[in-house]
Amino acid sequence: MNMGAMMGERRAGPLQVMRTVLSALFGVRHRRMHEEDAAGLRPGQVIIAGIIVVAVFVLAIVAFVQFVAIK
């Protein structure tokens, strides 16, 4: 993908990628924050982080279900 080169040289750290993906899941965020993040993000990082977050999301719902369904 030719996008990484265009978006700047600085690589985003894992924490920053997670923050981006979590705000994506919520759907709303400040433009300023997004522009800070977008500078260093690569699509590959975001996709991997997205899949991890969805897996954690599923496990969180399963855990909650266990909590309410099991007496």
Next chain:
Amino acid sequence: MEATHAHGAGHAHGDGHSHHPKGVMRWITTTNHKDIGTMYLWFSFAMFMVGGAMALIIRAELFQPGLQYVEPEFFNQMITLHGLIMVFGAIMPAFVGFANWMIPMMIGAPDMAFARMNNWSFWLLPPAGILLTASMFVPGGAAGTGWTLYPPLSIQMGIGMDMAIFAVHILGMSSIMGSINIVTTILNLRAPGMPLMRMPMFCWTWLITGFLLIAVMPVLAGAVTMILTDRHFGTSFFSAAGGGDPVLFQHIFWFFGHPEVYIIALPAFGVVSHVIPAFARKPIFGYTSMVYAIASIALISFIVWAHHMYVVGMPVAGQLYFMYATILIAVPTGVKVFNWVATMWRGSMTFETPMLFALGFLFLFTIGGFTGLVLSNTAIDVQLQDTYYVVAHFHYVMVAGALFSAFAAVYYWLPKWTGHMYDETLGQWHFWLSIISFNIAFFPQHFLGLAGMPRRIPDYALQFVDFNQVSTIGAFGFGLSQLLFLYVVLKAIRGGVKAAAKPWEGATGLEWTVPSPAPYHTFEEPPVLTEAKGHA
């Protein structure tokens, strides 16, 4: 929808393409994205008419209780073919047609990345359409299982079922090739200076839809292949008698089927995200959060499939999991609705036909979304499973979500395709007739479902007569209104007020920088992008 224009332009532009075959061979051998887009759109309209005629047979039979016009077996076949044809033959090809026409122009590319494969993706469709429609005339008739093709019924049907399976295989191949083409085009052929986060929203929605299609169409192909081997080659994947499980099919089918809902909905979101900003004369509110929301919807769509099958037998923990996950997917969808509303806030709006259809989409899709939330609740779904409430829900999502946005897209881009403005008065008539008759047809079905009328049954109890008659009258009105649409499109192809390169004051994007009608070849040299020419 712009055959004559494309003809004219193709002939006028003799620039090194005089070797192009003429007449029908031109359409068979074409690798031009505009020609192929045109063929996709006409094919989908033809299928829309066939599927619509089937819907009218269903509604005619349901006008009165008892059996009037068709046998129950044939009624079931109409239900099945209507679903399959509308989903795979009408809606999906329509949006692939829009993608073919518009994505290369939106990103400043000369054509699709794989131009010959593009031709093949299209020409797979007519054989599949013929297989599906011709299956009505074979011994035993067409598949009568419903579009979900559940076993054990789908294992017992006649040769019509094999034809449906083969058609689904072919349609799946076409979709996968189309998606690979679109994804590759978007990732590799963008004009220099257009990063992903500044490309038009329609491209974003199709990029993600492309990945969804590549992920789930093989799943459907696998499921129907397993049915085929169960039918003919002695396997027992779905037959309890041989140690298999029919419920397995439902899981596999809906693992495809739920993302499929978003495959249909996301490009529709993309269209609306162009039309609303253009007619509100404001850039879209929250471009970034829109992209995020689309990506989130796509990912979450993979983890909610079993809400389609709450009643097949599932532990309470499973029901709760799918209920919570399904309710949560409403959050990113809600974000999108808020963004569209916020885009219009304090905009200087005008209400030409594309905008009317986009607003119709927004209004009706929100109703469909809310009834979806109602159904996501397991305790309620157990009551409403397989009733007309479900039919009302998914028609509000599919017709209002996909079809209305497809109409918005056609009216919005028709000047670019044909070089002529469509007849605005008739366009508005089409909108008002459609939205009123659509609601007359489908809103009463909520009441029928709540009162307990089952779906997919040709007969019903006497207390359901009134609402069914209202619904049938609305359905015929809706069907006839679409003939007006055909007339408006044909009229615009044949002539009309000359369209400017940018006929809509508030429209943005590269596609409006080329003349109307768009020349046969556009952006042979990549355009030079400035900051201002970014996304819509």
